[in-house]
Amino acid sequence: MEIEVKRSNRKTMVIEITKEAKVLVRAPYPMPMAEIKRFVNEKSDWIQKHVEKMLEKQQERSAQEKLTNEDIQKLAKEALDILPKKVEYYAKIIGVTYGRITIRNQKTRWGSCSAKGNLNLNCLLMLTPEEVQDYVVVHELCHRKQMNHSKQFWEEVGKILPDYRERRTWLKEHGSAIIGRMGKK
Secondary structure, X not given: OOEEEEXXXXXXXXXEEOOOOOEEEEEEOOOOHHHHHHXXXXXXXXXXXXXXXXXXXXXXXXXXXOOOHHHHHHHHHXXXXXXXXXXXXXXXXXXXOOOOEEEEOOOOOOEEEOOOOOEEEXXXXXXXXXXXXXXXXXXXXXXXXXXXXXXXXXXXXXXXXXXXXXXXXXXXXXXXXXXHOOOOO
């Protein structure tokens, strides 16, 4: 197994498995190589497990068909029919107002909320389970109460969706494969 070592002014060592399933060890400048090797050997089971998981994700991403412009337009139309209704429903429950709702085709975000309360939602949400769509809508609407990701923000999300962590985990585990279907621009 090939391991890349990157040194910096950090105080601790950390192992990272990249999207390409490569092992990267970030270590402090003065850390002896023998210490780095010992650390990697201690963590070999963890490394193997996560490399395999990343390889599976790579296969999942490459196996999925790329979306055409027509597919994306259909998803955007579907999102325009469904997501504003979800926003309206959850805004009442949360007790917040919102401005404009825009459906976008984004590669890095599932949603966003501006200081003015305008919401941007990704049309690719239509490729996720309904529970995940609800999570993203609730997440963005809770920013109307807390424009950050503080403990208070997550408490607001948890009031509406007590299982939000599972929904968020689903998005983290499967979201990149969905976004990867957009291909290169």
